[in-house]
Amino acid sequence: MRSFYAAMRRLLHAVLLGLLGAGIVHIAVLLLVPEFSERDAWSRLSMASDLYKMTRLDAEAGGAPVVKSVDPLFYATACRFDLGEGLVRVKAPGHVPFWSVSVYDRSGHNIYSFNDHTATGGVLDAVVLTPAQMIDVRKDLPEDLQGAIFVEAPIEEGIFVIRAFVPDSSWKPIVSRFFEQSSCELQDF
Amino acid sequence: MLKTAFLTLLSLAIAIIGGGGSVWYALKVQDGVGAIRIGQWTAFPDIGTPSADPYSKARVAREGVLALGRAEGLSFVAERDTGGAELKRECTYTIEGGFPTARFWTLYAADQSLSVVETGKSRLAALQSYGVVRQPDNSVIISAGHHPMPGNWLLTDGFGRMYFVLTFYDTPIASSTGLSDVSLPRIVKVGCDA
Numbered sequence: 099m100r101s102f103y104a105a106m107r108r109l110l111h112a113v114l115l116g117l118l119g120a121g122i123v124h125i126a127v128l129l130l131v132p133e134f135s136e137r138d139a140w141s142r143l144s145m146a147s148d149l150y151k152m153t154r155l156d157a158e159a160g161g162a163p164v165v166k167s168v169d170p171l172f173y174a175t176a177c178r179f180d181l182g183e184g185l186v187r188v189k190a191p192g193h194v195p196f197w198s199v200s201v202y203d204r205s206g207h208n209i210y211s212f213n214d215h216t217a218t219g220g221v222l223d224a225v226v227l228t229p230a231q232m233i234d235v236r237k238d239l240p241e242d243l244q245g246a247i248f249v250e251a252p253i254e255e256g257i258f259v260i261r262a263f264v265p266d267s268s269w270k271p272i273v274s275r276f277f278e279q280s281s282c283e284l285q286d287f
Numbered sequence: 288m289l290k291t292a293f294l295t296l297l298s299l300a301i302a303i304i305g306g307g308g309s310v311w312y313a314l315k316v317q318d319g320v321g322a323i324r325i326g327q328w329t330a331f332p333d334i335g336t337p338s339a340d341p342y343s344k345a346r347v348a349r350e351g352v353l354a355l356g357r358a359e360g361l362s363f364v365a366e367r368d369t370g371g372a373e374l375k376r377e378c379t380y381t382i383e384g385g386f387p388t389a390r391f392w393t394l395y396a397a398d399q400s401l402s403v404v405e406t407g408k409s410r411l412a413a414l415q416s417y418g419v420v421r422q423p424d425n426s427v428i429i430s431a432g433h434h435p436m437p438g439n440w441l442l443t444d445g446f447g448r449m450y451f452v453l454t455f456y457d458t459p460i461a462s463s464t465g466l467s468d469v470s471l472p473r474i475v476k477v478g479c480d481a
Binding site for chain 1: 290294295297298299300301302303304305306307309310313314335336337339341342344345347348349350351352353354355356357358359360362390391393395401402403409411412413415417418452454456457
């Protein structure tokens with residue numbers, strides 16, 4: 099009888115130890131998922147296209163959507179950039195009912211966002227740069243950057259996403275053209 | 288000796304299976320940490336921001352989501368009606384009430400993965416605020432179901448679970464202070480197809 103109790107106590111000990119370990123594993127796995135995920139937005143985009151290349155996120159452009167663009171009444175396009183190589187300038191001439199922009203870091207966190215009410219005359223013209231590059235640019239602001247929105251982001255690699263509202267199907271060609279004319283370029287400075 | 292090895296293996300098995308499984312489960316459930324509930328609607332204002340909790344961060348990485356920024360908009364998801372029952376694609380619902388301030392909003396019927404319900408027709412299972420008929424007091428009544436209905440009709444199709452996703456664009460409620468006294472429309476079940 100006594101040996102039975104001893105065995106039970108050891109079993110209970112092992113189970114409690116296991117549960118404690120489960121807690122540690124839970125925290126470790128949770129914190130490691132973002133580091134090792136191969137399904138995050140950056141990885142999916144890099145499979146679809148190069149840096150500084152606008153890629154449509156919605157299914158309308160043909161094929162399965164690269165990154166889940168949630169709202170069916172919206173079109174979205176994205177480009178990846180690396181601020182280590184220089185500043186990136188994104189432009190999209192033309193007018194659509196509503197557009198909004200988000201800048202994400204490498205792991206998909208939203209760093210900065212703005213919409214067409216923020217822009218001069220509702221035209222999308224933005225420059226993404228690091229605080230250090232901002233100091234350089236401030237010293238001597240080039241003429242053609244004067245109307246641009248400056249997004250200071252303390253990151254290197256990132257994703258620039260433009261979303262545009264498609265109120266009904268008659269707007270589809272207009273919004274598609276807006277995206278086709280958009281550009282995402284490494285800016286020499 | 289053998290008993291010690293067995294107990295060690297048992298501990299390790301509980302630790303690894305329990306730890307991994309609990310993370311998987313926590314990331315799967317819709318209702319997570321950092322959720323804000325208003326009536327039947329749930330929003331995650333912090334998701335996708337650097338200040339999000341670790342669960343939201345893991346979910347963002349696993350699903351490859353690019354969440355809407357604060358200046359863009361805020362999404363609410365409903366999975367139950369006012370009676371507390373799960374939303375079904377075969378049922379008819381009325382969504383009625385006032386909508387908070389925003390430049391515009393969109394509403395769509397979604398499946399489990401929160402993608403829009405496939406209707407098999409040219410009409411999307413989505414509505415937007417520029418295209419709805421309003422009541423004299425500026426509130427909106429929307430009928431959601433398989434069969435055409437007068438007024439604002441949100442087409443749905445198929446069978447199984449359904450979610451409603453309501454997104455407000457360019458809205459002051461996206462800043463956290465605005466969320467306290469927001470009221471959202473109610474979802475009332477009208478009936479179900481047998």
